[in-house]
Amino acid sequence: MMPPRLLALYLTIAATALMVACQAQAREEAGQETEQQRKPAEPVQQQVEVNSRYDPRRDDTASKMVVSSEEILKYGDTNVTDVLKRLPGITVTGAAGRTGGEIRMRGLGSGYTQILLNGERVPAGFSLDTVSPDMIERIEILHAASAEFSTQSIAGTINVVLKKAVKKAQRDLKLGMGGGRDARSGNGSLQLSDKDGLFSWSLSASVFRYDYDFGGTRDSPALDLGYLPDGQQNLLRRIAGDGGGRVEGLNLASRLSWNYPAGDSLTAQFFLNANRGNNRSNYHTETVLGERPDYDTNDIHGGNRQVAGRTDLNWVRKLDAGGKLELGVRGMANSSVNDSDTLGLIDGAELALDRRVQLEATYDTISSNGKFSSPWMPGHALSMGWDGTLSRRKEERRQREATPPGAGPARYSDEHYRSDVRLLALYAQDDWEITPHWSMYAGLRWEGGDTRSAGDSFDAVRQRNSVWSPLLQTLWKLPSTRGDQLRLALTRTYKSPSTSTLIPRRSISINNSQAEPDRQGNPRLKPELALGIDASYDHYWAEGALLGVRVSARRIDGYTRQGLLLIDGRWVSTPINDGRANTQTVELETKFPLRALLDATAPAIDLRASLSRNWSQVEHVPGPDNRLDQQTPFSGNLGIDYKMPGGMLTIGGSLVLTSGGPVRITRQQFAYTSMRRDLDLYALWKFNPKNQLRLALSNLLAQDFESNAIFRDASGSIVRAGISATTPQARATMELKF
Numbered sequence: 258m259m260p261p262r263l264l265a266l267y268l269t270i271a272a273t274a275l276m277v278a279c280q281a282q283a284r285e286e287a288g289q290e291t292e293q294q295r296k297p298a299e300p301v302q303q304q305v306e307v308n309s310r311y312d313p314r315r316d317d318t319a320s321k322m323v324v325s326s327e328e329i330l331k332y333g334d335t336n337v338t339d340v341l342k343r344l345p346g347i348t349v350t351g352a353a354g355r356t357g358g359e360i361r362m363r364g365l366g367s368g369y370t371q372i373l374l375n376g377e378r379v380p381a382g383f384s385l386d387t388v389s390p391d392m393i394e395r396i397e398i399l400h401a402a403s404a405e406f407s408t409q410s411i412a413g414t415i416n417v418v419l420k421k422a423v424k425k426a427q428r429d430l431k432l433g434m435g436g437g438r439d440a441r442s443g444n445g446s447l448q449l450s451d452k453d454g455l456f457s458w459s460l461s462a463s464v465f466r467y468d469y470d471f472g473g474t475r476d477s478p479a480l481d482l483g484y485l486p487d488g489q490q491n492l493l494r495r496i497a498g499d500g501g502g503r504v505e506g507l508n509l510a511s512r513l514s515w516n517y518p519a520g521d522s523l524t525a526q527f528f529l530n531a532n533r534g535n536n537r538s539n540y541h542t543e544t545v546l547g548e549r550p551d552y553d554t555n556d557i558h559g560g561n562r563q564v565a566g567r568t569d570l571n572w573v574r575k576l577d578a579g580g581k582l583e584l585g586v587r588g589m590a591n592s593s594v595n596d597s598d599t600l601g602l603i604d605g606a607e608l609a610l611d612r613r614v615q616l617e618a619t620y621d622t623i624s625s626n627g628k629f630s631s632p633w634m635p636g637h638a639l640s641m642g643w644d645g646t647l648s649r650r651k652e653e654r655r656q657r658e659a660t661p662p663g664a665g666p667a668r669y670s671d672e673h674y675r676s677d678v679r680l681l682a683l684y685a686q687d688d689w690e691i692t693p694h695w696s697m698y699a700g701l702r703w704e705g706g707d708t709r710s711a712g713d714s715f716d717a718v719r720q721r722n723s724v725w726s727p728l729l730q731t732l733w734k735l736p737s738t739r740g741d742q743l744r745l746a747l748t749r750t751y752k753s754p755s756t757s758t759l760i761p762r763r764s765i766s767i768n769n770s771q772a773e774p775d776r777q778g779n780p781r782l783k784p785e786l787a788l789g790i791d792a793s794y795d796h797y798w799a800e801g802a803l804l805g806v807r808v809s810a811r812r813i814d815g816y817t818r819q820g821l822l823l824i825d826g827r828w829v830s831t832p833i834n835d836g837r838a839n840t841q842t843v844e845l846e847t848k849f850p851l852r853a854l855l856d857a858t859a860p861a862i863d864l865r866a867s868l869s870r871n872w873s874q875v876e877h878v879p880g881p882d883n884r885l886d887q888q889t890p891f892s893g894n895l896g897i898d899y900k901m902p903g904g905m906l907t908i909g910g911s912l913v914l915t916s917g918g919p920v921r922i923t924r925q926q927f928a929y930t931s932m933r934r935d936l937d938l939y940a941l942w943k944f945n946p947k948n949q950l951r952l953a954l955s956n957l958l959a960q961d962f963e964s965n966a967i968f969r970d971a972s973g974s975i976v977r978a979g980i981s982a983t984t985p986q987a988r989a990t991m992e993l994k995f
Contacts, residue, residue: 313397318688318698318732320744320793322398326420329390331898331909332939333433333953333990335444335465336386337393337417342935344398345846345867346807347415348892348915352962352981353935360385362400362413363809363842364871364889368752371410374417375526375569378407380591380620380648383565385417387532389463389508391431391446394420400807401730401746401791404684404700405628405640408726408750411787411811419510419528420461426451427459428995435953435988440469442988455517461510470501471982479979481772483547486973492547496979498540506532520575528567535560542768550768552601552610559597566590580631583642591620601767610767611659622648641685648678650756674712676756681705686728694736700728708756715761718780724751740797748789754782754817758832771968772977774821774828783834787813801863802849813838816875816885821926821968838885840873861900868893882921887928891916910938927967934958947994955986 313321324344334340341360342349350366351358359366372379379385399406399414406414429448436442443466450459483492509529516522541554571585594617601610628642656670686700705723726749735741760778769775793807816838822829848865869892873885884890891914898909917930936957943949962981967974 315742315795315797318696319403319730320400320746320791322400324396324398326394329393329396331941332911332937332955333951333988334390335433335435335442335467335988337388337390337396338386339955340390340396341415342913343894343896343911343937344396345894346400346842346844346869346892347398348869348889349933350889350915350930351933352983353933353956353958353960355962355981355983360415361889362398362415363811363840364869364873364892365412365840365886367886368409368755369412369886371407371412371414372417373406373414375419376406376416377587377624378409380565380589380622380650383530383563383591387506387508387530387563388417388419389444389446389465391448391463392419392461392508392510394418400793400809401789402726402728402748402750403698403730404686404702404726404728405642407644407682408702408704408724408728408748409753411750411752411785411789411813419526420448420459421512421514421524421526430993430995431990433951433988433990435986437956437986438984439471439982440467440984440986442467444990455515457514457516459510459512461508463508464506466503466505468501468503470499472497472499479977481542481550482976482978484974486971490546491973492975493545494547494550495543495545496540497543498538500536500538502534502536504532504534506530520573522571522573524569524571526569526571528565528569530565531563533560533562550770552768553604554600554602555767556600556602557597559595561593561595563591563593565592576631578631580629583626583628583630585626587622587624587626589620589622591618593618599767613657615655616652617654618650618652620648620650622646636690638688639685640687641683643684644680644682646678646680648680650676650678672712672714672762674710674714674760674762676708676710676760678709678756679707694734696732698728698730698732700726702726702728706753708759710756710760712760712762718759718761720754720759720780720782722753722784724749724784724786726750738796742795744791744793744795746789746791748787748791750787750789752785752787752817754784754832758782758817763829769827771821771828771975772966774830777829777831779831779833782817782832783815785813785815785817785834787811799849799853802853803847805844805846807844807846808842810841811839813840813885818875818878818923819926821923835875836877838873838875840871840885840888842869842871844869861902863898865896866894878921878923880921882919882927884920887920887922887930889915890918905943907941907943908939910936912936925968925970927969929963929965929967931961931963933962934960949992951990951992953988953990955988956983957985959983959985 313323329340338349338358338360341347346362348361348364349358350361360370360372362370372385395418397416397418402408402410427448427450431446434443444464446463448461479496481492481494483490485491510527512524512526514522514524537558539556542550567589569585569587571583574582576582596615599610599612600608603609624644624646626642626644628640630638630640633639652674654672682702682704684700684702686698689697691697703723703725708720710718728748730746733743758778759780759782761780763775763777766773766775789809789811791809793805796804798804814837815834816836817832818835819830820833822831844867846867851862851864852859871888871890873888875883875885894911894913896911898907900907913935915933917932919927919929921927937953937955939951939953941949941951960983962983964979966977
């Protein structure tokens with residue numbers, strides 16, 4: 258067997274070589290794709306020192322990886338997405354250096370990856386990027402489902418936990434600013450906490466502001482291309498535009514806690530998030546060949562305002578014989594307003610479209626949870642509990658559309674919509690320590706939901722569904738090594754349709770086409786059900802040194818994809834259940850201090866590397882490239898941290914690669930995305946125990962991001978090709994303790 262330190266070193270070298278090769282291949286594929294998209298394609302064993310500190314990854318039977326606050330704040334990120342992109346097995350879609358990308362595990366998003374805030378699913382429209390990283394205590398990554406959390410987690414679960422523990426008095430202030438050619442930002446945060454006997458409290462506040470622009474010289478290019486079945490080009494449109502916007506917000510979080518000598522505790526936590534933004538864009542289409550669009554110029558101005566408040570009350574009661582009872586009540590209120598003004602102009606004519614839309618939405622929820630845990634047999638720890646939620650979402654959409662002069666009066670369109678959701682979950686789980694080296698986790702969770710929706714533009718919709726989720730995980734610590742361990746998990750998970758995908762109302766596009774269809778929900782959607790298996794091997798070959806391998810597979814029944822239909826002369830995209838899909842993943846990870854390879858006199862350098870390879874197949878879509886949910890095929894990252902002698906200066910960097918490539922969505926729909934590359938650097942100067950300066954450079958490669966949408970049938974093909982330009986960003990943050 259190859260020594261583990263050599264395996265770790267070879268994996269790091271292999272990751273570097275493979276990522277370089279992927280960059281070269283991506284450039285070659287991008288060039289080939291540019292040519293291809295213009296033509297219709299053919300159918301187609303070592304003793305180690307044991308760390309006595311508790312480590313969830315090593316010690317919990319249920320698979321869990323925990324990211325500490327120190328790791329979260331290392332690069333001075335201002336949003337959670339940038340933190341997550343550097344973690345093994347997690348990818349973020351979209352252009353590097355841009356906010357708003359989708360967070361994915363196993364390359365899957367759109368509901369396959371469950372996002373939780375303090376263990377609870379976030380409401381529709383709420384973005385984790387509005388939560389300041391300074392307010393986060395830890396991030397938990399669950400690769401396999403556990404009964405305690407919702408099993409709507411086919412790809413896995415990311416649980417963001419806000420700061421709770423108050424260990425000592427704290428007075429921290431952080432002020433930061435940054436920017437680049439096309440963006441400017443500023444942020445500040447304040448952390449206060451203290452204890453007084455049984456009582457402790459904490460208060461966190463943060464503010465941020467982000468300004469951005471694009472296409473300052475109208476150089477944001479996009480193309481509409483069309484070809485007849487014989488290959489003759491019949492459409493060429495050049496689209497260019499510019500725009501920009503601003504996002505700003507405020508976060509407040511406080512926690513009050515009473516801890517009694519007998520072990521009982523009572524806590525109250527409050528969270529408030531308020532943000533607003535505006536955006537503007539102006540796009541002009543030059544038609545060189547073929548039919549002109551409905552509007553040659555689209556000028557859009559929009560704005561949004563959102564306020565979300567949350568209250569958590571929790572009581573913990575210690576019982577005899579090591580038992581514990583936990584009870585909690587949570588309330589959440591979310592209100593948002595979105596405005597958009599759209600002007601459509603035709604070259605050589607007067608204003609042809611003047612559309613104003615305002616959408617007001619409220620989301621209110623109250624939920625309760627309870628958990629009883631107790632050892633009930635030698636080696637067994639039993640837990641059982643419930644989660645119950647009542648929520649209501651109301652929307653009011655007002656549309657005012659003026660017609661061209663002389664064509665009649667303005668058209669008004671008002672829609673009201675309400676949905677009520679009732680959720681109940683019951684679960685039981687048992688942690689069984691069979692031997693000192695072998696433990697097993699067994700859980701069973703039942704989740705039931707009742708969704709009722711009504712509006713004045715569609716018939717009332719009601720859907721009920723329930724899912725039983727048996728779960729089994731086991732951990733075997735190899736007795737001959739004390740540093741090796743194997744895990745196996747068998748799970749049943751699901752993906753429930755969101756409320757918006759069930760509502761049969763239609764959202765109208767401006768220039769309707771196969772590339773820009775209207776969108777409409779489907780009240781007949783059913784949940785996707787998945788059977789999963791996960792296996793992993795972790796080898797701890799020195800203090801702080803890990804070499805890990807993880808493999809997984811999922812079989813998904815009732816797979817939901819976006820269908821594209823032609824209804825009354827307009828293209829409409831709607832979700833439909835379409836058979837079975839399968840997905841597989843292999844992940845490699847290593848991290849180690851350089852001293853584990855050399856000796857104690859080596860520099861204080863920490864290295865880390867990971868590679869993830871994903872495959873998937875949708876049975877009702879012919880291959881090749883029939884990937885599930887446009888799955889990310891490959892991702893990898895390299896990282897290095899160096900603490901200089903004396904500890905006053907720490908520097909580091911990371912390189913993250915996320916592959917793209919062609920994908921076949923349906924028999925007629927195709928897509929292509931280019932590779933994403935993120936190179937970030939940071940430096941931390943500790944002037945004294947109370948003051949430090951953090952500098953960060955991000956998106957240093959400034960790679961343009963290409964994304965294409967392709968529709969092809971017997972009448973020919975249409976291609977929408979677009980490129981997003983990005984620029985490097987710099988940030989400085991002063992951190993003060995007082």
